């Protein structure tokens with residue numbers, strides 16, 4: 001992977017949500033780069049945290065099973081860190097509607113505690129926050145750039161929006177070096193495939209590997225862009241390594257776009273078996289669906305020198321092969 005990186009041997013890095021999908025893949029890369037990595041994760045069963053995610057680096061990272069909603073553990077853990085990758089989050093859009101207060105506590109209130117801890121105990125830390133394309137809501141135009149209005153369609157989107165703007169305010173007012181990346185559908189090894197809480201791609205992988213048909217909601221014509229997790233890891237590291245990225249909100253995305261139907265067909269072809277079904281949208285999903293989405297990520301390209309490099313086919317093959325070998329740890 002070609003990444004702009006200022007990570008050196010011994011760079012002290014904290015990852016919130018570090019046992020989750022993106023956090024653990026980031027940890028693997030950072031350990032390879034020689035960083036001294038601490039992971040915070042609550043391992044709440046309904047989220048994507050999984051100790052197996054860090055199996056290969058278990059002895060090379062410090063793991064702290066704690067909750068970002070606990071300001072005291074955050075204050076303690078944030079001291080002396082050079083970089084904080086702030087990835088802990090409640091990711092399920094449907095759960096945010098059935099249990100809005102938990103989403104508020106994790107995706108908004110706890111983010112304030114993290115920033116307060118930086119302000120009071122480590123104002124020199126660089127902080128990169130993982131936000132989401134969900135906050136744009138139903139696109140008014142495509143591709144969606146950062147100037148697009150923010151009109152979240154669910155509670156998760158509102159709280160993630162608050163979370164990212166807290167990061168911007170702490171930059172503007174207190175000079176904390178924060179950067180926000182708005183992620184699109186990210187997938188790859190170590191994602192949660194147990195259910196559809198992370199992305200629909202997770203449950204599609206599980207169903208394919210277990211011999212069940214992929215269920216596509218609607219007619220499958222919806223367009224998406226996807227990022228392979230290694231490309232997102234590269235963007236996170238580049239954001240932490242680029243002075244010009246602090247105080248900025250940047251979209252990630254890909255210039256290749258696919259309909260859900262074509263995505264399903266590509267997954268089936270890559271595995272060499274499987275089937276799909278078109279099914280009616282469940283009502284709770286239909287109400288918060290955003291329709292077609294793909295991002296304009298030219299600002300991230302210009303500022304970070306970042307562009308996704310993994311073709312979808314390669315990404316799908318690597319992901320299926322990982323879960324084929326590790327299925328029992330993820331179901």
Ligand SMILES: NC(=O)c1ccc[n+]([C@@H]2O[C@H](COP(=O)([O-])OP(=O)(O)OC[C@H]3O[C@@H](n4cnc5c(N)ncnc54)[C@H](O)[C@@H]3O)[C@@H](O)[C@H]2O)c1
Pocket residue numbers: 016017018019020021022023040041042043044047048049050066067068069086087088089090091106110130131132133182183184185186187191192198199
């Ligand atoms: N995967 C995607 O497609 C995607 C898209 C947009 C944004 N994001 C954002 O990226 C970040 C990482 O997402 P992911 O896909 O790796 O999901 P994930 O669920 O695998 O990782 C999130 C991690 O945060 C942990 N966590 C949740 N609540 C916590 C708490 N209160 N205290 C400590 N840890 C807690 C979970 O246990 C989990 O390990 C999230 O903030 C998410 O909103 C992801």
